[in-house]
Amino acid sequence: MLETSKKTNLLEEKYYKYTLQDVSEPNLYRNIYEYSSVPKVHFNHVRVPMNMPEEIWITDTSFRDGQQSMYPYTVEQIVDLFKLLSKLGGPYGIIRQSEFFIYNKTDREAVERCQDLGLKFPEITTWIRASKEDFKLVKDLGIKETGILVSCSDYHIFKKMKMTRSQAMNKYLETVDQAFEAGIIPRCHLEDITRADFYGFVVPFVNELTKRSKEAGIPLKIRACDTMGYGVPYTEVAIPRSVAGIIFGLQHYADVPSEMLEWHGHNDFYKAVVNASTAWLYGASAVNCSLLGIGERTGNVPLEAMVFEYASLRGSLDGMDPTVITEIAEYFKKNMGYKIPDMTPFVGRNFNSTKAGIHADGLLKDEKIYNIFDTKKLLNRAPDVIISKTSGAAGIAYWINENYSTANGEPISKRDPLVMKLKEWIDQEYEEGRQSSISNRELEEKIALYSQGTLQRK
Numbered sequence: 001m002l003e004t005s006k007k008t009n010l011l012e013e014k015y016y017k018y019t020l021q022d023v024s025e026p027n028l029y030r031n032i033y034e035y036s037s038v039p040k041v042h043f044n045h046v047r048v049p050m051n052m053p054e055e056i057w058i059t060d061t062s063f064r065d066g067q068q069s070m071y072p073y074t075v076e077q078i079v080d081l082f083k084l085l086s087k088l089g090g091p092y093g094i095i096r097q098s099e100f101f102i103y104n105k106t107d108r109e110a111v112e113r114c115q116d117l118g119l120k121f122p123e124i125t126t127w128i129r130a131s132k133e134d135f136k137l138v139k140d141l142g143i144k145e146t147g148i149l150v151s152c153s154d155y156h157i158f159k160k161m162k163m164t165r166s167q168a169m170n171k172y173l174e175t176v177d178q179a180f181e182a183g184i185i186p187r188c189h190l191e192d193i194t195r196a197d198f199y200g201f202v203v204p205f206v207n208e209l210t211k212r213s214k215e216a217g218i219p220l221k222i223r224a225c226d227t228m229g230y231g232v233p234y235t236e237v238a239i240p241r242s243v244a245g246i247i248f249g250l251q252h253y254a255d256v257p258s259e260m261l262e263w264h265g266h267n268d269f270y271k272a273v274v275n276a277s278t279a280w281l282y283g284a285s286a287v288n289c290s291l292l293g294i295g296e297r298t299g300n301v302p303l304e305a306m307v308f309e310y311a312s313l314r315g316s317l318d319g320m321d322p323t324v325i326t327e328i329a330e331y332f333k334k335n336m337g338y339k340i341p342d343m344t345p346f347v348g349r350n351f352n353s354t355k356a357g358i359h360a361d362g363l364l365k366d367e368k369i370y371n372i373f374d375t376k377k378l379l380n381r382a383p384d385v386i387i388s389k390t391s392g393a394a395g396i397a398y399w400i401n402e403n404y405s406t407a408n409g410e411p412i413s414k415r416d417p418l419v420m421k422l423k424e425w426i427d428q429e430y431e432e433g434r435q436s437s438i439s440n441r442e443l444e445e446k447i448a449l450y451s452q453g454t455l456q457r458k
Contacts, residue, residue, distance in 0.1 A: 001013065002014065007051065008049075016203075016252070018199050018200075018203040018253060019204055020204040021199075021200035021201065022164055022166045023165065026159070027154050027197045027200070028154055029195060032240075039241075041234070041237060042237070043234075043238060044237075046245075048242075048244050049248070050282060051282055052281055052282075053280075053283060053285045054258075055258075055285055056280050056285050056286070056287075056310065056313075057093070057094050057095070057285060057286055058094060058095045058096065058286070058287060058288075058306050059095070059096055059097040059098070059099070059262060059288045059289070060085055060098040060099070060122060060289060061098075061264070061288050061289065061300060062085075062290045063078055063081075063082075063110070064101055064147075065264075065295045066290035066291060066300065069294060069295050069296050070338075073110075077335065078100075078110040082122075083117065083119070084327055084328050086119045086121055086122060087321060087324045088307070088325065089121050089320060090317075090318065091319050092318055093121030093122065094307075094310060094318055094319065094320050095320075096122060096123060096286065097122050097123045097124075097145075098122040098124060098125070099126060100126050101126070101127060102128065102137055102138065111124060111141055111143075112141070123144075123145075124143060125144075125145045125147065125187065126143050126146040127147040127149075127189075128146050128147070128148065129149075132178060138184055139183070139184060145187055145221070146179065146185075146186065146187065147189050148172075148179065148187065148189065149189050150172040150175075150176075151168070151190075152191060152192060152196040152202050153193070153197075154195075154201075157201075165201050169201075169204075169205050173212065176209060176220070180218050184218075185218060185219050185220065186220055187220075187223055187262070188206075188220065189223045189225050189264070190206075190224050191227050192225065193224050193225055194227075194228065194240050195228065197240075198239045198240055198246070198249060199239075199249075202250075203253045206250060206256060207253075209222075210254065219260060220260065221260045221261075221262060222250060222254075222256050222260060223262040223288060224261070224279070225264045226243070226265040226275060227266060228266065228268055229266040229267055229268030229269050229271065229272065229298065230269070231243045231265060231275045232275070233271065233274045243263070243275045243279055243282070244281075244282040247263070247279055247282040247283045247284050248282055258283050258284060260285075261283065261285060261286070262285070262286035262288055263276055263279030263284045263288065264287075264288040264300070265288075265300070266295065266296065266297065266299065266300060267293065267298040267299050267300070268297060272293065272298075272299070272300065272302070273305045273309065275301075276289070276306060276309070277306075277313070280309075280313065281313075287301060287306055288301065289302060289305075290302070291328055291332070292304070292340065292344070292347060293305070304328070304346050305345065307320055307325065308322070323378070323380040325347060325379060326347070328347075329346075351381070352372070352379075352381060352382075352383045353384040353385060354370065355437070356395075357390055357391050357393070357395050358392075359385075360395035361392070361394035361395075363383055363398050364394055364397060364398050364414065367383050370383070385398050385402075387399055387443060388430075388437045388438065389434075392414075392423070393419050393420070393423050396422050396423055397411075397413060397414040397416065399443065400412050400419070400447065403440075403457065404447070404455040405456050406455060407454065407456075418447070418450055421450045422446055422450065425446060426438060444457075
């Protein structure tokens with residue numbers, strides 16, 4: 001059947017019929033995922049159209065996927081981070097939802113405490129086991145939407161669940177029907193989609209889900225889960241690894257609208273962020289993230305990264321306050337004892353710091369030379385130098401000017417006698433075998449000694 005698309009204004013074939021292929025042996029894609037070698041990226045040269053939705057947003061899994069990879073968060077920690085998420089997401093709810101466990105008393109207390117805050121965004125959703133008891137729990141808490149695990153690769157169906165595809169599909173449909181009966185919006189988590197038989201299981205299964213959603217008169221969401229980080233963003237890559245192909249297929253062949261489609265990725269092959277951006281570009285309204293990327297194994301899509309991806313793609317932060325990212329990083333470090341790797345973008349100690357004298361010299365002349373954007377304005381973090389054996393006089397001068405002021409208000413140059421004295425001392429330290437950076441306290445002590453009170457701390 002031909003129908004004019006409202007998006008493209010072109011005649012397109014509207015209905016594609018894919019039926020469940022109830023195979024006797026699992027399709028494990030061993031030609032791609034040969035366990036003893038690196039997974040292969042294979043191309044079919046089919047390019048799908050870019051299809052950025054009118055609205056895009058971020059959802060959060062810090063209290064679900066993020067929490068399960070660390071020690072359990074306290075109720076106070078969850079409440080504090082939830083408030084920071086709301087502040088970061090801004091009045092328009094660019095951080096739209098946050099999902100919670102509700103397995104035990106502590107989980108439920110955290111949900112109730114966050115509900116009591118009365119914040120419009122992020123909306124609280126849950127993630128539950130597929131049981132009637134859990135659905136009742138969701139309804140009793142007044143939650144409107146819950147995530148439901150529906151693993152879709154033959155690795156899970158055959159090897160983990162010990163079922164056939166039809167058995168798995170029937171089990172999942174029964175669970176989703178329970179959600180509809182309870183009046184709850186089900187968010188179906190298609191686990192391991194990048195190893196699934198897309199046309200033999202995923203599409204016919206999602207078609208049946210959308211059919212039942214229409215019959216129930218209750219919306220249904222689809223979360224495409226790249227559980228093992230196998231997805232790739234390159235154009236013309238073949239299913240099942242093509243992020244663009246998966247998003248296109250779910251929309252075009254399974255009739256899932258953008259606003260009901262979400263991407264959840266992992267970072268096993270360093271592609272979490274670019275895959276999430278690709279999902280946005282090719283039709284998913286939502287990308288699922290966690291604070292600092294904390295999650296199973298190598299982690300989830302870092303939420304703070306997608307804040308800046310959003311601004312890059314939209315040309316605006318649309319009310320988000322990125323300075324809160326620095327507050328969140330400080331909270332993880334000071335209140336939760338979490339060590340952020342120094343080189344982590346936006347939140348690591350070395351993010352906008354340098355040890356190289358040649359870079360510090362550039363910062364002295366104009367910080368735009370070596371700083372990616374106005375980090376003081378956008379992240380409340382001025383560019384910094386870490387003094388080491390490679391910092392040189394320029395690095396020392398920059399550090400002094402960032403931390404001290406002179407009586408006349410003029411910055412100190414790299415040829416100032418104080419800088420030369422400090423450089424002589426630092427050079428001697430490393431000549432004698434020092435390996436560590438010079439600490440701020442050491443610098444402060446030497447400046448107090450050499451400057452004789454002519455400088456004032458800012």
